[in-house]
Amino acid sequence: MLSVSLTVRLSGQELANNSGALFLLFPVGAQAVAMGQTAATLDGRGEAAFWNPAGLATLEHSEFALNTASLAAGATHALTAYYPSxxxxxxxxxxxxxxxxxxxxxxxxxxxxxxxxxxxxxxxxSYATELGGSVALGINYKLVEFVVDCSGDCSGFPNGHGVTHAVDVGGQFTVGPAGALHVAVAVKNVGFKLQVNNRDQADPLPARLVVGAAYRILLPGAAGLAHAERLDLKVAADVDSPWGSYGDSEMRVGIDVGYQRLLRLRGGYAFVRDGLSGPSVGMGVTTGSIGVDLARAFLTGSDLVAQNPTFFSFRVVF
Known part of the structure; x- marks a missing residue:
């Protein structure tokens, strides 16, 4: 397969199983990153499409969003647009x-x-829908491309272009009074190998199985204060495992505390192999139809992303 020399330190097993489209494992969205990448239960925003498409089902308004980050491998940009009917x-x-x-x-x-x-x-x-108010299901169809353009003296290094197809499927389930417990499962990046030059050198996609849960707690408030006006705390955890191949599972934990959607403070920790473990912090502010989220990850000994990368998300609902 046509390759590009990028400074990425990965285990031999990951190189064997996930080299086709490693960028599919890069985190997208400031809310998820701030909570240690615990995003299987993420819902109500377009960012959920990259983690569990079932989370799109609870979108109340149409949303357009931009998510950016600067990784050591390169700059990442994601544009999302979702419309509930x-x-x-x-x-x-x-x-x-x-x-x-x-x-x-x-x-x-x-x-x-x-x-x-x-x-x-x-x-x-993407498509997502709710069933009976306590079950949400979602699916993504994904067209994945790897492109290498060359200008100048490109002898011995021809342009390359590889295309493949994949799907994500997921579900989210609410349990208990007022849906305080949120359970989720998703299978991601299931598809055909990515082929650039020939079939023998095609690489498999990094398919993953993710199981997660989140629990929302209303914090004590003033007497007579309505539930919707009180501070709340959400605690979440995900377990991420290879799908269809051997490998170790990875765990992530996170918390989110704040007042409604107006102001949220977040933190988390990703227990990931190969020096990618580390804490993260962030915050989100929503006023009217505009929302902004920021996150900072403090990863230890990683060559995959820049030291302490910052993630930014901007969204507009209408």
């Missing part, structure tokens, strides 16, 4: 781009003779 469900889509920047090719005199521009692109088409 009462009685039918939620429809929409997203575009996700990972731009690895321009790589220079030099001659023996160290003169630049060519520029190579690798990037990954993912197109999502």
């Amino acid at each position: 009462h009685g039918f469900g939620v429809l929409g889509g997203a575009v996700y781009l990972v731009d690895y920047g321009d790589l220079e090719r030099t001659d023996s005199a160290d003169n630049t003779v060519a520029r190579i521009a690798p990037r990954n692109i993912e197109f999502l088409a």
Whole structure:
């Protein structure tokens, strides 16, 4: 397979099983990252499409959102647009781009003779719906591309283009009084191998099985204060395992505390192999039809993402 030299430190097993489209494992969205990437139960916003499409089912209004981050591998950008239709469900889509920047090719005199521009692109088409108010189901169809453009003296390094298809399916279930307990399961990145040059060098997608739960607690408030006006705390945990291949499971935990959607403070920890473990913090502010979320991850010994990367999400509902 046509490859690009990126500074990424991964285990031999991950290279064997997940090298086809590793960018599908990059985290998307500031809320999820701030909570240690505990996002199987994430709902009510377009960001959920990248974690568990069932979370789209509870969108109350149409939403357009932008999610960005700067990773060591490159800059990432995701645009999402989702539209709820009462009685039918939620429809929409997203575009996700990972731009690895321009790589220079030099001659023996160290003169630049060519520029190579690798990037990954993912197109999502999503549908989600609620069943009986306590069950939500969702599905993504995904078109995954790996593109390498070369300009200048590209002899021996031809342009490359690989395309494959995949699906995500997920469910979310509410249990207990007022749906305080939220349980979720999702299977992601199940699809065909990514082939650029020939079939023998095609790489499998990093398929994952994620199971998660979140519990919402109303914090003590002033006497006579309505439930909707009190502070609340949400505690969440996810377990992420390879699907259809061998490998170790990974665990993530997170908390989210705040007042309604106006102000949320978040924190979490990702227990992930190969130096990608570490804490994260963040916050979210929503006023009127505009919402902004920020997150900072403090990862230890990682070459996959830049040291302490910042994630930014901006969304508009209408």
